[in-house]
Amino acid sequence: MPVMTGKTAFMEMLRAEGVEYIFGNPGTSELPIMDSLAQYPEIRYVLAAQEGVAMGMADGYSCGTGRPSLVNLHIETGLANGISLLHHAMDGGVPLVLTAGNKDTRKLAEGRTDLPEMVAQFTKWSAEVTNPDQVAGAIRRAFNEAKTAPTGPVFLSFAFDALDASADVEIIPSPRQYHRVAPDPQSIEHAAMILAGAANPMMLVGDRLGASGGVSQAVELAERLGARVYATSYARMNFPTAHPQFMGRINPVLPAAREVFASADVILAVGTNVFSGFMYFPGGALSPGTRLIHLDSSAKEIGKSEPTDVGIVGNPKLALEHLS
Structure with missing residues (x-):
């Protein structure tokens, strides 16, 4: 398996999943992702002035295309601003993958917010990625959960060091299957x-x-x-x-x-x-x-x-x- 940084694995997985747009309002905890965008011109970052706007654009994109959308918000403050629209996405069954950066795991003594816990009741699945070798698998599961019926939003938190460090990573996208369960x-x-x-x-x-x-x-x-x-x-x-x-x-x-x-x-x-x-x-x-x-x-x-x-x-x- 090739060795790559977590931020490269993040972008490679988005490309493998066919993501064309990232809707977001980033901050310092998302710097590794921002740093990688220049190497992926086929993926456009659509900057919103407020987190609710980013969530609304992603919601509309998913409803219009039927495909999972990708949102990137900033730590607990930005995530809190997006929760009302996340609740709406959960009610409407919108296949949306919400992401946010978090502090370095070595900053535990200074206090790190449990971001997955913040949004657990408004998502099908939520988790935090703390190591670079977890990035690809977590994103693969996130997209699979979002598009599996009943569809809905999921959330992934990425520790700063998980995106900055390197590991052996295999880029495999989620299954290309769309579930149409026949009735009994x-x-x-x-x-x-x-x-x-x-x-x-x-x-x-x-x-x-x-x-x-x-x-x-x-x-x-x-x-x-x-x-x-x-x-x-x-x-x-x-x-x-x-x-x-x-x-x-x-x-x-x-x-x-x-x-x-x-x-x-x-x-x-x-x-x-x-x-x-x-x-x-x-x-x-x-x-x-x-x-x-x-x-x-x-x-x-x-x-x-x-x-x-x-x-x-x-x-x-x-x-x-x-x-x-």
């Missing part, structure tokens, strides 16, 4: 039977539907069922807003939403959390006469908050194609 045929058959017998069906659509590229499949199924359609979130275009069956945005945890849900005998929730919110209201969101089918790429969300008649784990676009 029995769950599709069960859901189809319930929907076929529905008198007043309703669809709830969320961001994981839009992320899967399954909007046209959702429109086709809604038209076939004659279902009213509500959006529970709209970080992405989850259903055409001008469509006559689109009823608009709904907050599913408010009491008023319960009246809407009570008018349906079957609800098909696609790519959305069922149902999360800030406030508590006694009783369930659904009336006893309403059946719930939850189709989602995030298995942990199915049945988490509401009794569910049929749970379908799979890529929303692929699952809707099977249902139609």
Whole structure:
């Protein structure tokens, strides 16, 4: 294996992952990365005046391309400024790789902030790289975690000496595979039977539907069922807003939403959390006469908050194609 510095391994891994842009607002802890940029003209550093702007640009880039974006912020101060947009990326399932430099590991006596702990609850995975031979493997896992369904942001902290020191490093990118999990045929058959017998069906659509590229499949199924359609979130275009069956945005945890849900005998929730919110209201969101089918790429969300008649784990676009 070739010997290289951690900062070279960092840039080589970005090139291997096909990164074209780094969105960021750097400081002294990121100097090793800044020092390496001149040797990689194909990777552009897009400088933002504030960390939230860098996070927002990266979020938009990932949503527009479907590819993981790379953000570089400065130690705990810059990272703290980006957390609100990191929370948004986690909610929206945005495949974003957030990085920050940290103090030299030999500065332990002077105090080093645990950067991964700062953002752990807003990421799929967070870790700190303290040795140069960890750089390539950590970046490979970060990109793989970010783009594996359910997609979402990850975070890596890089100690200054890990980027400045040298080690034997092998540059191997994350697997070139994009996961489209097919749904279980029995769950599709069960859901189809319930929907076929529905008198007043309703669809709830969320961001994981839009992320899967399954909007046209959702429109086709809604038209076939004659279902009213509500959006529970709209970080992405989850259903055409001008469509006559689109009823608009709904907050599913408010009491008023319960009246809407009570008018349906079957609800098909696609790519959305069922149902999360800030406030508590006694009783369930659904009336006893309403059946719930939850189709989602995030298995942990199915049945988490509401009794569910049929749970379908799979890529929303692929699952809707099977249902139609």
